[in-house]
Amino acid sequence: MLQPRTTKVLTVFYMRLAHALRPRSRVTLFPLSPCIRHPILQRRNVIIASTPSDEGEGQQDRDAFEAAKRRRRTDWKRRQGGESFLDNVIIHVRGGRGGNGCVAFHREKFQPYGPPSGGNGGRGGDVYILPTPHLTTLSSISTRIRAENGGNGQGTWRNGKNGSPYIIRVPLGTVVRQLAPDDPRRAKDEYEAEEEALEGLELEDRRQKMRSRRWVHYPSYEEDNIQRDIFQDAERQVYREERARRILRRRRTEEPIFLDLDKPEEVEEARDPNAPLGLPRTQYMGHLLATGGAGGYGNPHFLSTNNRSPKFATRGYDGERLSFSLELKILADIGLVGMPNAGKSTLLRALTAGRAKTEIAGYAFTTLNPVVAVVRVNDDGTFEGWDRNLVYDETRIERERELAQLEEGELPSQENVIQQEDDPKDDKESEDSESLEAFRFTVADNPGLIEHASDNVGLGHSFLRSMERSFALVYVVDLSSPAPWDELRVLKEELEKYKPGMSSKARMVIANKADLLGGDGQDPVAVEEARRKLQMLEEHVEKEMVVEVQDSNGDVISHRTLDVVPISAKFSMNLPRVVGLMRRYVEEAKSAADAEKCMDMTISMTLTPHNSNLNLLVSKSTPSRCAEIRLRIALTLKTYNTLFMQ
Ligand SMILES: Nc1nc2c(ncn2[C@@H]2O[C@H](COP(=O)(O)OP(=O)(O)OP(=O)(O)O)[C@@H](O)[C@H]2O)c(=O)[nH]1
Numbered sequence: 001m002l003q004p005r006t007t008k009v010l011t012v013f014y015m016r017l018a019h020a021l022r023p024r025s026r027v028t029l030f031p032l033s034p035c036i037r038h039p040i041l042q043r044r045n046v047i048i049a050s051t052p053s054d055e056g057e058g059q060q061d062r063d064a065f066e067a068a069k070r071r072r073r074t075d076w077k078r079r080q081g082g083e084s085f086l087d088n089v090i091i092h093v094r095g096g097r098g099g100n101g102c103v104a105f106h107r108e109k110f111q112p113y114g115p116p117s118g119g120n121g122g123r124g125g126d127v128y129i130l131p132t133p134h135l136t137t138l139s140s141i142s143t144r145i146r147a148e149n150g151g152n153g154q155g156t157w158r159n160g161k162n163g164s165p166y167i168i169r170v171p172l173g174t175v176v177r178q179l180a181p182d183d184p185r186r187a188k189d190e191y192e193a194e195e196e197a198l199e200g201l202e203l204e205d206r207r208q209k210m211r212s213r214r215w216v217h218y219p220s221y222e223e224d225n226i227q228r229d230i231f232q233d234a235e236r237q238v239y240r241e242e243r244a245r246r247i248l249r250r251r252r253t254e255e256p257i258f259l260d261l262d263k264p265e266e267v268e269e270a271r272d273p274n275a276p277l278g279l280p281r282t283q284y285m286g287h288l289l290a291t292g293g294a295g296g297y298g299n300p301h302f303l304s305t306n307n308r309s310p311k312f313a314t315r316g317y318d319g320e321r322l323s324f325s326l327e328l329k330i331l332a333d334i335g336l337v338g339m340p341n342a343g344k345s346t347l348l349r350a351l352t353a354g355r356a357k358t359e360i361a362g363y364a365f366t367t368l369n370p371v372v373a374v375v376r377v378n379d380d381g382t383f384e385g386w387d388r389n390l391v392y393d394e395t396r397i398e399r400e401r402e403l404a405q406l407e408e409g410e411l412p413s414q415e416n417v418i419q420q421e422d423d424p425k426d427d428k429e430s431e432d433s434e435s436l437e438a439f440r441f442t443v444a445d446n447p448g449l450i451e452h453a454s455d456n457v458g459l460g461h462s463f464l465r466s467m468e469r470s471f472a473l474v475y476v477v478d479l480s481s482p483a484p485w486d487e488l489r490v491l492k493e494e495l496e497k498y499k500p501g502m503s504s505k506a507r508m509v510i511a512n513k514a515d516l517l518g519g520d521g522q523d524p525v526a527v528e529e530a531r532r533k534l535q536m537l538e539e540h541v542e543k544e545m546v547v548e549v550q551d552s553n554g555d556v557i558s559h560r561t562l563d564v565v566p567i568s569a570k571f572s573m574n575l576p577r578v579v580g581l582m583r584r585y586v587e588e589a590k591s592a593a594d595a596e597k598c599m600d601m602t603i604s605m606t607l608t609p610h611n612s613n614l615n616l617l618v619s620k621s622t623p624s625r626c627a628e629i630r631l632r633i634a635l636t637l638k639t640y641n642t643l644f645m646q
């Protein structure tokens with residue numbers, strides 16, 4: 001009998017070897033002798049070897065191995081509590097350091113001992129964050145950001161230049177969170193950094209170092225200054241100011257910064273009409289994240305009746321140091337919501353002719369991260385994959401097949417050749433190339449949503465964040481399940497739990513896997529049963545899933561029922577109807593958003609009482625929006641009259 005340690009080493013070695021040889025199906029390993037099979041294998045439910053005599057068993061082993069690997073990956077994802085669903089980045093931000101004050105005395109002809117004339121240091125630059133529609137990812141943002149330092153003061157009362165601000169430009173849909181003080185990912189703030197620099201020093205050394213970090217002395221006057229009462233008074237005064245600043249800073253950390261940068265903000269330069277000529281323009285810079293440090297005082301600041309020639313000045317202060325997590329909500333026009341295994345990933349692959357590489361398999365939680373893909377619609381209403389009649393295999397099988405072909409340099413297998421011959425796509429290739437792309441929209445495939453997802457069951461529901469900005473949501477349910485309407489009820493509830501009102505974004509119910517009902521179409525009873533089930537689903541949707549349509553003020557203006565479309569994603573059946581409806585939702589939402597933008601622009605520009613353009617725009621709008629616009633025009637005119645007509 002072998003030692004347990006030897007057994008373990010042998011088993012792990014064997015497991016790695018088997019895993020490495022796995023894709024080469026011709027190489028098989030003989031099963032491990034039971035005497036060296038370690039419990040580690042049984043615990044993980046991993047069977048790794050196959051005998052050459054039994055190919056079926058080898059396949060089963062490989063499937064079991066794959067299943068165990070997937071289960072581990074899903075469990076790992078669940079343990080993260082949905083933290084890693086989206087594009088995330090941690091940034092450490094520092095305001096610029098203030099410039100040092102200057103110690104100088106005015107000198108000119110016949111005035112050898114002039115007054116103190118050292119300028120103050122300039123302020124360090126602040127750090128701002130500004131959402132912009134020109135960016136789509138967070139990848140261009142550096143993780144350490146520092147604004148410019150202030151300039152040092154100079155003689156003849158010349159103050160230092162203020163540091164320029166730093167503007168962090170982020171894509172729309174970025175959520176900014178300041179990291180809490182107990183977060184291990186946070187960098188040290190300015191006070192902690194100073195404390196670290198002083199660590200381990202004796203009291204006297206510590207005092208000396210703190211002094212040298214705060215004071216500037218006239219050359220060779222340091223010793224002398226320190227002895228004088230005037231300097232000690234000034235030092236106490238500076239420490240008092242510092243303490244007040246520190247208290248303010250601590251108060252601010254009690255309310256951490258949280259910004260949801262969903263909409264574009266004003267970025268154009270705006271000039272104050274009352275500002276005197278020659279003043280610099282004011283520019284909107286966004287939200288303030290970290291302020292720069294104050295500049296140091298020049299020596300005139302310490303001039304008093306007791307001290308006519310102060311020979312010291314202060315150094316500038318450090319800017320604020322803060323850490324933030326930036327998270328980007330994915331932008332997709334349409335979001336697919338459904339229970340695990342409903343066929344969301346299959347649908348997305350069918351709509352994009354397999355371009356969207358989202359994994360498909362017959363077990364729950366195959367999709368672990370949201371995947372966004374573009375659906376391209378041609379001017380004749382066709383789209384990629386509209387005429388395909390292929391079964392969309394599991395991604396793993398496709399990948400294995402591709403790998404084997406690549407390795408062996410073989411032509412596609414006989415089965416594929418037959419499929420390709422049957423595939424009408426090749427014949428239509430030339431026709432397709434003539435049709436032009438007329439419209440495109442993005443669809444997001446999401447992980448499965450289950451009951452109590454809001455309590456972090458399954459993969460939680462934090463991935464729904466990415467769908468907050470979608471124009472429309474589409475429920476995908478499995479029509480072959482005993483009660484698809486129950487799935488709908490759960491999905492709606494979970495959406496509402498995530499964010500009240502979120503379910504009103506829903507526009508369509510896709511009843512997938514319709515091919516599994518109705519038998520082979522020959523049995524009238526089965527066909528009738530399938531029809532009845534679909535009808536029951538439609539009735540449920542009509543009664544229970546009515547959605548309130550709200551205007552921009554949140555007032556309910558009408559009610560809407562959802563479209564119900566039976567499809568088979570796997571066999572690409574009835575997909576043109578799905579694409580047509582999705583396109584309509586996106587077009588409607590986009591034109592509504594454009595109209596709103598256009599009206600806002602016109603109203604802000606209007607100050608003339610008789611503007612026919614406005615009436616035209618108002619007549620195109622919804623009733624409640626009309627009322628709002630009329631009110632705003634009336635107010636604008638009233639202000640105009642009050643100001644200019646009296
Ligand atoms: N018969 C049939 N099977 C389908 C259809 N659509 C999907 N399937 C199968 O259903 C299983 C699950 O499909 P997926 O697309 O992975 O389901 P999902 O909703 O993305 O699942 P999760 O990623 O776990 O949330 C796979 O085995 C698919 O082959 C369909 O229209 N008909």
Ligand SMILES: [Mg+2]
Binds near residue numbers: 345360445
């Ligand atoms: Mg999926």
